Amino acid sequence: MTAQLIDGTAIAAQIRQETADVVAELKREHGIVPGLATVLVGENPASKAYVGSKQRACAELGMVSIGHKLPDTATQQEVEKVVADLNADPDVHGILVQLPLPKHLDEEKILGAVSLEKDVDGFHPVNIGRLSMKGREPLFVPCTPAGCIELLVRSGVEISGKEAVILGRSNIVGLPVSMLLLHRNATITICHSRTADLPGTCRGADILIAAVGRAEMVKADWVKPGAAVIDVGINQVWVEHPADQEYTCAVTGETFVAHRKDQSEKGGRRKVGDVCPSCNEAWLKGQRRPECGSDRETMALFRKYKLVGDVDFGDVNQVAGYLTPVPGGVGPMTIAMLMHNTYRGALHSLKNRIG
Ligand code: GUN
Numbered sequence: 347m348t349a350q351l352i353d354g355t356a357i358a359a360q361i362r363q364e365t366a367d368v369v370a371e372l373k374r375e376h377g378i379v380p381g382l383a384t385v386l387v388g389e390n391p392a393s394k395a396y397v398g399s400k401q402r403a404c405a406e407l408g409m410v411s412i413g414h415k416l417p418d419t420a421t422q423q424e425v426e427k428v429v430a431d432l433n434a435d436p437d438v439h440g441i442l443v444q445l446p447l448p449k450h451l452d453e454e455k456i457l458g459a460v461s462l463e464k465d466v467d468g469f470h471p472v473n474i475g476r477l478s479m480k481g482r483e484p485l486f487v488p489c490t491p492a493g494c495i496e497l498l499v500r501s502g503v504e505i506s507g508k509e510a511v512i513l514g515r516s517n518i519v520g521l522p523v524s525m526l527l528l529h530r531n532a533t534i535t536i537c538h539s540r541t542a543d544l545p546g547t548c549r550g551a552d553i554l555i556a557a558v559g560r561a562e563m564v565k566a567d568w569v570k571p572g573a574a575v576i577d578v579g580i581n582q583v584w585v586e587h588p589a590d591q592e593y594t595c596a597v598t599g600e601t602f603v604a605h606r607k608d609q610s611e612k613g614g615r616r617k618v619g620d621v622c623p624s625c626n627e628a629w630l631k632g633q634r635r636p637e638c639g640s641d642r643e644t645m646a647l648f649r650k651y652k653l654v655g656d657v658d659f660g661d662v663n664q665v666a667g668y669l670t671p672v673p674g675g676v677g678p679m680t681i682a683m684l685m686h687n688t689y690r691g692a693l694h695s696l697k698n699r700i701g
Contacts, residue, residue, distance in 0.1 A: 347664075348663045349575070349663050349665075349667055350501070351668075351671060352576070352668055352669065353671075353674065354493075354497060354670055354671075354675040354678045355674045357500050357501075357682075358681070358682035359678075360500070361683070362406070362407060362685060364686075365682070365686050366407040369408045369409055369692075372689070373408065376696055378692050378695070379692075380409040380410070380440070380689050380691065381410040381411070381688075382400070382401075382404050382409060382410070382439070382440045382441075382442065383412045383414060383432045383438045384397045384400055384401060384411060385416070385429065385443045386413070386416070386444045387416045387420050387444070387447055388418030388447075388448050389418060393446075397444050399681055400442065400684060403681045404688070409689075412432075412438065422452055422455070422456075426455070429441065429443065429456060429459045430459065433464065438464060439464060439688060439694070439695055440465075440687060440688040440691040441460045441461070442467050442684065443456055443460065443467070454471075457469045458471055463691070463698075466688050466690075466691055467489065467687075468486040468488035468522070468687070469517070472484075473485055474517075477525045478521075486687050487522070487526065487687075488518065488522045489681075489683040489684045490519050490679070490683075491519055491523035492526070492679075492683045492687075493679025493680050493682065494576050494676060495527070496683070497670060498574060501574075501668055503553065503574045505532050507532075507533075508533070508552035509532070509533050509551055510524075510552065510554075511534075511537060511548050511550065511551035511555070512527070512536045512557065513537050513544070513548065513554070513555065513556045513558050513564070513656065514538065514557035514559075515536050515538045519557040519578050520536060520538075521536075527555075532553060544568070545567060545568045548568040548569065549567075549570055551569075551570060552574065554568075554569060554574070555578065556576070556577050556578060556655065556656035559581060560579070560581070561656070563656050563657075563658075564577075564657040564658060564662060566658070566661040569662050571667075573665075573666050574666070574668040575657055577659075577671075577675055577676065578655075579654070579655040579656030579672065580672060580673075582651045582653060583651060583652060584649055584650070585650050585651060585652050587605045587648075587650045589605035590603050590604065591605065593647065595630045595633060596627040596628060596629050597629045597633040597634060597636060598629075600630060602618060604619055604628075604647035604648055605647065605648055605650075606647060607646045607648060614652055615650055615651075616649055618631055618648065619647040620646055621644065621647055622635070622642065622644050623643070624638070625639070625640055653673050655670075655672030657669070659671065
């Protein structure tokens with residue numbers, strides 16, 4: 347017997363459709379189009395990709411997105427000014443400052459500067475504070491943790507009275523998802539790098555949330571038979587390719603393993619360097635091409651990678667009752683919940699207008 351797969355792509359599509367329907371109604375009845383502003387500071391490629399996906403999702407669901415891009419040299423004042431302007435803009439119902447921010451910026455201060463009523467990420471200290479208290483309601487709940495709960499609920503997994511173990515104590519996932527599970531009457535245990543017996547503690551879980559960012563760390567003998575396992579991890583691991591060979595960078599002298607571009611190869615390739623086909627000299631990405639006297643086209647050198655979660659899928663699939671895949675589990679839910687929160691931001695502004 348293998349686990350029942352929790353299909354995050356399908357559940358996210360359901361939530362996106364539900365959101366598109368209420369967005370259309372809001373437009374029809376009140377002439378309001380929900381607007382999401384994204385603030386991206388710097389050039390982190392993963393952050394750029396995430397922000398792009400969030401903007402595309404807005405367009406698909408009939409919402410407006412406004413993108414603000416700042417260089418990684420932006421000052422604290424410049425970022426805070428962008429946030430203040432967005433707070434004051436009546437067409438903006440949600441503000442998302444993409445994390446991580448460059449090191450020189452004060453993340454806590456910037457997240458605290460986002461208007462409570464536009465905090466669609468749910469990271470404002472007041473929203474987090476309310477989430478962490480009994481009987482209080484945050485205006486917005488952080489998207490990835492909310493997505494984990496939706497996956498469990500829509501798959502029919504009982505939460506109340508169950509033992510939930512959360513691997514990881516991050517502000518973005520571990521801590522808020524713990525609070526959400528507690529509000530739904532689970533008994534929670536939060537594990538971290540100093541937890542004495544990680545496998546033993548995880549084995550006690552009816553619901554296991556893995557959010558540590560360690561590729562395939564959770565093994566079958568960490569999991570109670572029949573448990574629901576939600577894998578929040580997105581880790582890139584390099585995989586060997588038959589055409590891989592070792593190159594030496596003609597500029598730095600470093601060696602690196604890569605293969606030449608092959609058009610038949612699909613997905614998961616990342617450029618790591620270049621090679622001159624006539625003199626066969628190679629150089630790492632970001633280095634200047636050495637002078638070899640040839641003016642022929644250079645060829646790109648690639649490495650192959652795949653995405654894996656924090657859970658060893660093949661292993662845990664034999665033991666768990668429910669399991670999310672990576673990709674296609676929690677990932678698509680984050681954006682779906684962000685769209686839902688942006689709609690709620692627009693609804694909130696309407697309520698304030700009506701009084
Ligand atoms: N970086 C990784 N996850 C998130 C998220 O949910 N929101 C923001 N703003 N940044 C992130």
